[in-house]
Amino acid sequence: MSTETQAQAASDGEVNGGKQSLTVTDNRTGKTYDVPIEDGTVRAMAFREMKVSDDDFGLMTYDPAYTNTASCRSSITFLDGEAGVLEYRGYPIEQLAEKSTYLEVAYLLVNGELPNQQQLDEWKHEITIHTFVHENVKTFMQGFRHDAHPMGMLLGSVGALSTFYPDANDIKDPDNRYIQTIRLIAKMPTLAAFAYRHIMGQPYYYPDNDLEYPGNFLSMMYKMTELKYEPDPRLERALDVLFILHADHEQNCSTNAVRAVGSSQVDPYSAVAAGVGALFGPLHGGANEAVLRMLRRIGSMENIPSFIEGVKNGNERLMGFGHRVYKNYDPRATIIKKACDDVFEVTGVNPLLEIAQELEKIALNDEYFVKRKLYPNVDFYSGLIYEAFQFPPEMFTVLFAIGRTPGWLAQWLELVQDKEQKIARPKQIYTGDRTLDFVPASERWA
C-alpha cells in the first residue's frame, strides 16, 4: 500500500480496527496516552495531561503564525488549496461569480443560505436605506491630513462608527447584531468613497439610493457636476464580481483579527476595524498594487526573459504568483482574468495586460514555477482592472475591504454564537528573566 493509500485507509477506519486516535508515548515518563482524533484534528488541551510531575503545567503545542492549528469550527467557506477549490456555504465561487450578485452573496454568507426573492428584496432594501452616514462622520473625515492613506481613514472611520451606535455593544441580542451587520455592509462604500474624495480634495457625494450597490459606489467616487451619475452596466457588473471574489477566504489574517478582537465581546465596528487594520498590511491586502508596479518596471515584452531569469536567480519575485494555501490555479484568478475582457471592452486595453499574459504563459511552462507549484493568485490581474477603473493604487486595498466586509461579519456572527468559543488568549513560551530584585534607578549600575 502506498503512503497515501495507507493514510486514506486509516482515515476511513479500515486499519487498526477503525480506531480514531493517536497513541503518544511521553519518553520523559514512559507513560502512553490515547489522544482522540476528531475531524482530522487532535485537541491541543489533550496534551496538557502529559506531565512529568503533579505540579507540572503539562505539554503545550507551539505554533507561531497558526500554520497548523484550527482555531474554530466554521460552516462559511470551504477551501482546498491543492485542488484550487473555493466555496461559500457550499456553492462554488465560479457559479456565484457568474450567476449571483454581491448583495445576494453577502446574504448567503451572513445568513447561511441563499435568499428567496422576497428575502433578497428586503435585504437589498435594508442595505440601501442604511447607506448614509451621520453628518458628523463627514466632519470627522475632514480632520484627516490631505495626504492620509485611504486605508488609514477607513480604519479610523469604521472604528468611529461604534461611537455613533453605542447600542452595538449589545452583541447578545440577535436583532441588534442584525442591524449592525446591515449598517456595516451599507456604509462601507460610503466611508471608502469619502476617503477617496478627501485625498483628491473633492467634495464628498452622498449615496444615490436609486443605483445598485456597485453603481452607487462608483457614483460616490466619480460624480462631479452631472445631475445623475450613470454607471456603465459592464463596469458595474465587473466591480460586483470583484466584490464577490473577495467576500470571504476562511481564517486569513484579517478574519483572524476580527475573530480575536470580537472574542472580547466588543461591538462589531471595533472588531471589523481590527480586520481593516490587518488587511492594510503589505503581506495581506497590498499585493495587487505590487503587481502593477512590477509590470510597469518590466515595461515591454523584450524585458520579460531577463526578468524571469532574475526571478529564477532569486533577485526578483514574480508578484501575483504563489499562495500559502493554493498550490494550484487560484480559482479567483481565473474569474478575474475573464472579467478583464469585459472591463477593457469599455475602458480600452491596459497595455500592461500583454506583459501580464506573456509572464503567465512563460511561468506556467517553466520548471522553476511548475516545480514549486506557483500559479497566478487573485492579485495577478485585479490591479490591472482596478487601474482601468481609474482607482489610484492606494484605493486597491480599500476595495478589498468593501468586498470582505460580509465575510468578516459572517465570521463574527458565527463566533459570537459558538458556545465553544471564549476570549482568544494564546499561550507563550517565556524566554525572559525571573525573580529579579528591584533596585532603585539611582543605585543601578550605569
Ligand code: ACO
Ligand atoms: N516568485 C518567485 N518565487 C516564488 C514566489 C514568487 N511569487 N512565491 C514563492 N516562490 C518560491 C520561493 O522562493 C520558494 O522557493 P525555494 O523553495 O527555492 O526557497 C518556494 O517558491 C516556496 O515559497 P514560500 O515563500 O515558502 O511560499 P509561502 O507559502 O511562504 O509564500 C506567498 C506564499 C507569500 C504568497 C509567496 O508565494 C509570494 O511572496 N508571492 C508573491 C506575493 C503575492 O502575490 N502575494 C499575494 C498572495 S494572495 C493574497 O494574499 C490575497
